[in-house]
Amino acid sequence: MPDRTCLIAESCSDSAFDSLDRTEWCPIIAVGDSLSDAPDWADAVVPDRKAAELIEARVNASPNAARVIVGLLRALPRLSLANGLEMESLAYGVLQGSGEFQSWLAGRGPVAPSGPPGLVNTERQEGVLAIQLDRPLADNAIDRPMRDGLAEAFELAVLDQTIERIMLTGAGRSFSLGAELSEFGTTRDPALAHAIRQQTLPAHWAARCGDRMEVFVQGACVGAGLEIAAFAKRIVAGPRAWFQLPELAMGLLPGAGGCVSLTRRIGRHRTAELILSGRRLNAREALAWGLVDEISADNGGADEA
Numbered sequence: 001m002p003d004r005t006c007l008i009a010e011s012c013s014d015s016a017f018d019s020l021d022r023t024e025w026c027p028i029i030a031v032g033d034s035l036s037d038a039p040d041w042a043d044a045v046v047p048d049r050k051a052a053e054l055i056e057a058r059v060n061a062s063p064n065a066a067r068v069i070v071g072l073l074r075a076l077p078r079l080s081l082a083n084g085l086e087m088e089s090l091a092y093g094v095l096q097g098s099g100e101f102q103s104w105l106a107g108r109g110p111v112a113p114s115g116p117p118g119l120v121n122t123e124r125q126e127g128v129l130a131i132q133l134d135r136p137l138a139d140n141a142i143d144r145p146m147r148d149g150l151a152e153a154f155e156l157a158v159l160d161q162t163i164e165r166i167m168l169t170g171a172g173r174s175f176s177l178g179a180e181l182s183e184f185g186t187t188r189d190p191a192l193a194h195a196i197r198q199q200t201l202p203a204h205w206a207a208r209c210g211d212r213m214e215v216f217v218q219g220a221c222v223g224a225g226l227e228i229a230a231f232a233k234r235i236v237a238g239p240r241a242w243f244q245l246p247e248l249a250m251g252l253l254p255g256a257g258g259c260v261s262l263t264r265r266i267g268r269h270r271t272a273e274l275i276l277s278g279r280r281l282n283a284r285e286a287l288a289w290g291l292v293d294e295i296s297a298d299n300g301g302a303d304e305a
Contacts, residue, residue: 030044044277059276065248096188141180239297
């Protein structure tokens with residue numbers, strides 16, 4: 001078993017890390033003022049030692065998942081979108097069979113669905129396709145019907161090039177709380193789960209029409225909701241929007257396309273920090289990171305309580 005779960009460099013210029021063996025797969029966190037001088041050997045750059053130690057504590061709780069995450073993120077910049085999504089799914093499948101995820105499932109116990117089945121509403125007006133997540137009583141947690149509805153809507157946009165603009169919103173107070181928690185662990189065979197994702201994951205289609213997509217985010221934008229939104233060319237956030245990727249605490253990685261979409265939107269170092277820290281970003285922080293493009297009270301027709 002590996003004996004190190006995390007390495008912390010006191011600065012981005014720490015020469016001791018320049019010759020680091022690249023088979024060292026544990027997360028490497030550097031302390032630095034900005035990402036402009038982020039070294040290749042670092043997985044994330046944080047502003048101070050306290051932030052690094054908070055990541056270290058979370059990594060120590062799920063060390064195997066953290067190793068898989070940073071290994072994937074290191075490889076993604078060299079891969080195409082399609083290959084990246086396939087590698088993300090394979091890595092997710094590895095973690096589905098891990099002891100860390102099984103422990104999380106056992107500790108969670110049985111969970112009832114967070115609300116009635118969801119809907120994805122679509123409306124076409126000339127060259128504009130409006131897509132709405134419609135499960136407000138569950139804060140738009142994405143269940144299987146919604147997953148399939150999103151895949152169908154994005155597939156339509158890919159196949160119909162007369163659709164010039166795609167507008168994605170969420171009904172109610174939240175854009176999306178992520179994937180429906182009661183559905184986690186329902187497919188126990190990782191290889192079968194990978195095959196299902198390859199056929200049904202909305203990200204495969206969202207990645208191909210993201211250059212025409214605008215997303216309007218209010219309230220929570222978490223997990224799978226953030227992963228899908230990050231494929232968009234433009235994201236507009238409401239003033240009270242917030243963003244989070246909580247998967248590491250479950251022994252998993254963002255498996256709805258987010259490792260790919262976020263790496264391309266905010267870079268490998270920021271993506272690793274967001275995943276490994278599990279921290280919430282408010283709208284202003286998300287704007288500074290480049291995760292969103294604008295903060296506006298005009299939320300594209302979504303309802304922000």
